[in-house]
Amino acid sequence: MPDALDHIHDLGAFVSASPSSFHAAREGARRLAAAGFTELGEDRSWPAGPGKYLVVRDGALIAWIVPEGAGPGTGFSILGTHTDSPSFKLKPRPTTGRLGWLQAGVEVYGGPLLNSWLDRELQLAGRLVTFDGEERLVETGPLMRFPQLAIHLDRAVNEGLKLDKQQHMNPVWGLGDPSAADLVGLLAAKAGLAPEEIGGYDIVAADTQEPRTFGAENEFFASGRLDNLSSVHAGLAALIAAAENKTDGSIAVLAAFDHEEVGSGSRSGAAGPFLEDVLNRITAGLGASEAERQQAFAASFCISADAGHAVHPNYAERHDPANHPVLNGGPLLKINANQRYTTDAPGAARWARLCRDAGIPYQEFVSHNSMPCGSTIGPLTATRLGIRTVDVGIPLLSMHSAREMAGVQDPFYLSRVSEVFFIR
Structure with missing residues (x-):
């Protein structure tokens, strides 16, 4: 897949340019600015109405597209990720x-x-x-x-x-x-x-080792910080691509938070006010009343994109016996009965429709009952804002290693479905 190879090489360049969360936020801002997004300061007034904008807070980045037809009650299509790694x-x-x-x-x-x-x-x-x-x-x-x-x-x-x-x-x-x-x-x-x-x-x-492809047919990709720069990069590529075609529909938002790996409890983390601050300023710029702001949130949807686990061939007993995600099988729909992931039936159905419309496969992930899973920004966003959220992400091996392993096709798949999500 030429598109997947182009995407993976660009992901490698993004990782190399982003050794810290601060570098990742700044490199994302640089790429967005080159695509015509305007960087705003939180201590300044913001323009009202349609446009492409971004704001950086420490090691976090939020960027958005307000289409021409947006009004006070227009909902948000939010892709949430994080810039930090263990x-x-x-x-x-x-x-x-x-x-x-x-x-x-x-x-x-x-x-x-x-x-x-x-x-x-x-x-x-x-x-x-x-x-x-x-x-x-x-x-x-x-x-x-x-x-x-x-x-x-x-x-x-x-x-x-x-x-x-x-x-x-x-x-x-x-x-x-x-x-x-x-x-x-x-x-x-x-x-x-x-x-x-x-x-x-x-x-x-x-x-400092450079990312690279490997395998019998170069189908694998090894790199540091794939959790979760793979999602940040997919979101950036998708938002930049969507900006060329988006004229109506929802307000597209990429929210790349910091400090997810340590609980998200900071001014730039998902448990903090950053996303809510930005969304409130966007709705205020569109002239929304409090009731219309709540209407906009009720009409919104969030995809929490964070890397997940592929089945490990040497440790199959550590995985759910019926659900075995593989590399290059498509991004994961992450499910947990205890709401460590926020996916519910309406969210799962919407994700399935998005993948169908994007023409990509996806896989389901659920943990082995005796091995509780980690969590993501998804539950925090859903709890803080009341916006329906679904948890997804590309499958990895060696998660939280200094050098993680992905499939070449999965990051491109995630970017493609994210673009469809943003355009709607």
Whole structure:
């Protein structure tokens, strides 16, 4: 599928440009601006009426298209995603080390597969903030590594590797005396700043290995941060494509939140007010009363797009016996009786219609009863706004690894159905 290959190569470029949530939001804004979207400031007045707009809040991005025929009660078609991934975040006073090694003090962010981060060339990336409040993005390129203990010093390692988050997850980044080194100063220099200018930072680790296709027919794709940049990229591609053809119908919205991997409880997370703030300002610009705003929300629909699990051939017993999603079989419709996913019958039917109209397959995912699933932004959006929400996402293997595995076709399928969703 030429379209799928083009999409996957562009996804790889997007991941490479997005080692942190802040980079992902800014790269998304750059792509949208190139497609004619206007970036707005939250501290400024916003234009009313039709147009293509975006706003960035920290590591989150919301973009939308108000069509010509939109009125006070027009509903929203929302695709919700997230920009963050499990990783390691730089602590205060991060320059550490001993025995001649320079090490970095890091804190575990979210739920990474710790062993997958061993023996990889990692970079630090994120934002620096000066005492004057200026923000600068920074990325170091290959800088550090979690070196694994040799098997000669742990003969039982293949019977079970146990990593202590404090003792063992301290990456090395140089040689020397920690008292004479300055990791924050290194980051400042990369950003063209002096160390004494830095007032704060949000810096995470990211793998530096380039994304690539592989397999007997190059049908697989390996990359860091597929959970959930695969959905962010699909939403960006879909919204940009929809902007060329959308003249009426709903208001199309892409909401890419931060902090999903740690519970979404932040000003830029799905549990915060960001999406509601934006939707309220859009309806106000269309002259909506409170009753019309509620009418618009009642007429809205949200697709929560977050990666899910493909069946693992070596661990089939960990999956539901009747539902075995595979790579390249289409995006997942994620279902959970306890509302960890928000999919219900009307939402499932609408998703089925969208996939039928887009001409793509989809698969159903439900967890093994003895292995509770994680959750997504879906329940948060549905609870906060009362908008019907369905949970979907491409299937992965090695989820939360430093390098995850997808099928080449599934990200394109997700983008295609998202475009149909936005155009309606």
